[in-house]
Amino acid sequence: MxxxxxxxxxxxxxxxxxxxxxxxxxxxxxxxxxxxxxxxxxxxxxxxxxxxxxxxxxxxxxxxxxxxxxxxxxxxxxxxxxxxxxxxxxxxxxxxxxxxxxxxxxxxxxxxxxxxxxxxxxxxxxxxxxxxxxxxxxxxxxxxxxxxxxxxxxxxxxxxxxxxxxxxxxxxxxxxxxxFNREARAERAVLVYEMAESLLTPLMVAIEAKWPAVKVFSLPSVGDATTRRHIELGVKGEPAAVQAAFDHLREGLDLLGAEYQAHL
Structure with a gap:
């Protein structure tokens, strides 16, 4: 618990x-x-x-x-x-x-x-x-x-x-x-450009269903004069599960034809 x-x-x-x-x-x-x-x-x-x-x-x-x-x-x-x-x-x-x-x-x-x-x-x-x-x-x-x-x-x-x-x-x-467990959690994310959050929701739901130890997060940004509209999309949780879920996340984005880049 x-x-x-x-x-x-x-x-x-x-x-x-x-x-x-x-x-x-x-x-x-x-x-x-x-x-x-x-x-x-x-x-x-x-x-x-x-x-x-x-x-x-x-x-x-x-x-x-x-x-x-x-x-x-x-x-x-x-x-x-x-x-x-x-x-x-x-x-x-x-x-x-x-x-x-x-x-x-x-x-x-x-x-x-x-x-x-x-x-x-x-x-x-x-x-x-x-x-x-x-x-x-x-x-x-x-x-x-x-x-x-x-x-x-x-x-x-x-x-x-x-x-x-x-x-x-x-x-x-x-x-x-x-x-204390400094290795207990991990987080990986990408920035997805110019895509509606609703198009990403099925992928997010599928990841959480497949990896219960992982939480998916989505942080939209409307952009400004120096930054394009984007969504920080990522997964966090147990390290081994996070890596597998993140790989699946990128595969799903590729299938959607999304433009994205790694986000630290």
């Missing part, structure tokens, strides 16, 4: 266009480097009810899920609370997570040559970032040591790429190395 990996990207700033999401392409890259593939992705605003409902559904799925954003301590951060609500668990202060935050506060104060009161309201507020659903485990944050958290096969990291990406890599390399 194929393991499904999902990605949830949380934040009004993404949906409003104030920031452009960089997590999706990066996670695809991190997974591909390990022979893995993203199965789905969702964008959600800072809506506690919607985040809770989404997490309740994804917890039930059994998928491996990475969630970025919303784990801070400001009023617009709801992910920690939503994860607890989705599982019906209380929020509790994680002892090591809280100690990490205190040590970070002390480090920043030392570097600035300042005295610090760990019981000051602002520092007590920072400890909210270590309040997770009961039973959560920490995800180390190499940037500032303020941890993310894991609940089952769900992994919650900050929205900042400089923190989130190494944390996601740590999860993959620590917990899922047994899934």
């Amino acid at each position: 194929t393991t499904t990996i999902g990605l949830i990207i949380i934040g009004d700033e993404i949906l409003s266009g104030k920031r452009v999401d960089a997590h999706l392409p990066k996670v695809v890259q991190l997974l591909a480097a390990r022979g893995l593939q993203l199965g789905w992705a969702e964008y959600i605003g800072d809506d506690p009810a919607r985040i809770t409902a989404t997490l309740r559904r994804t917890f039930a799925s059994g998928d491996i899920v990475f969630s970025t954003g919303g784990i801070g301590a400001t009023p617009d951060d709801h992910t920690r609370q939503a994860a607890a609500a989705a599982l019906g668990r209380p929020l509790v202060l994680h002892a090591q997570g809280a100690e990490n935050i205190r040590q970070r506060v002390l480090q920043v104060a030392r570097e600035a040559g300042q005295e610090v009161d760990l019981n000051a309201p602002d520092n007590l507020q920072r400890l909210k970032m270590a309040e997770f659903a009961d039973g959560a485990e920490l995800i180390p944050n190499p940037y500032n040591n303020v941890a993310g958290f894991a609940l089952g096969s769900h992994y919650f990291v900050p929205g900042f790429p400089v923190m989130a990406w190494p944390m996601i890599e740590w999860v993959l390399d620590t917990h899922y190395a047994h899934l």
